[in-house]
Amino acid sequence: MKTRTKAAITLAVGALGYMAYREWGRVKPARAYPIDSFEPEKFVGSWLVVAGTPQWVSSCRENLSYDFSILPDGSMQVLKSYCEASKERWHRSVGHVLFRGSSSRGALRVSFCGPFYRGYNVVAVDEAYSVALIIGRTAAEAMILSRTPDVPAEIMEKYISLAKYIGVKMGAFVCLA
Numbered sequence: 001m002k003t004r005t006k007a008a009i010t011l012a013v014g015a016l017g018y019m020a021y022r023e024w025g026r027v028k029p030a031r032a033y034p035i036d037s038f039e040p041e042k043f044v045g046s047w048l049v050v051a052g053t054p055q056w057v058s059s060c061r062e063n064l065s066y067d068f069s070i071l072p073d074g075s076m077q078v079l080k081s082y083c084e085a086s087k088e089r090w091h092r093s094v095g096h097v098l099f100r101g102s103s104s105r106g107a108l109r110v111s112f113c114g115p116f117y118r119g120y121n122v123v124a125v126d127e128a129y130s131v132a133l134i135i136g137r138t139a140a141e142a143m144i145l146s147r148t149p150d151v152p153a154e155i156m157e158k159y160i161s162l163a164k165y166i167g168v169k170m171g172a173f174v175c176l177a
Contacts, residue, residue, distance in 0.1 A: 052143030
C-alpha cells in the first residue's frame with residue numbers, strides 16, 4: 001500500500017511540475033509576436049535596461065543589465081547584474097537561455113534557477129541590434145533594452161508605442177533613459 005501511495009504522489013508531483021514547466025515557458029499577450037528574423041550572434045553582448053515595468057525596474061535596482069553569450073551547444077547564457085541602491089551592493093546571477101523552436105525566432109525561455117524557465121519574446125529589435133523590446137509571460141512584464149544608456153527620443157517613442165499596442169500599461173512603465 002505504501003509503495004502505491006508513494007508512486008501516486010510521485011506521479012502527481014511530476015505532472016504538476018510538467019504543467020508548471022509548460023505554463024512558465026509561454027508568452028501570453030495576444031500581440032507579443034516574436035520576430036522571425038532573430039540573429040542570436042547579433043544579440044550577444046551587453047544590454048542595459050532603459051525602460052520597463054516594475055517586474056524589471058524598481059526603486060531598489062539600478063544599472064540593471066544583461067550580458068548574453070552563445071554556448072557551444074547553440075543555446076545562450078545570460079549574466080544579469082544590478083545594484084541594490086539601498087545597500088550599495090551589486091548582485092549577479094547566471095541564467096540559461098533556450099530557444100522555443102528555431103533560433104531564428106525571437107522566442108526565448110530563460111532560467112535563473114534550475115529547470116524552471118519563463119517565456120520571453122523579442123518583439124522588436126532595430127537593424128543594428130542596439131535597441132530591443134522584450135515582452136514576458138504577461139503584458140505586465142516588458143522592458144526596452146539598449147546597448148547604450150542614451151536612446152534617441154523618436155526610437156523610445158516607437159518602442160513605447162509598440163508596447164502600448166501589445167497591452168503594456170504605460171502607467172506602470174518606468175523610463176530610465
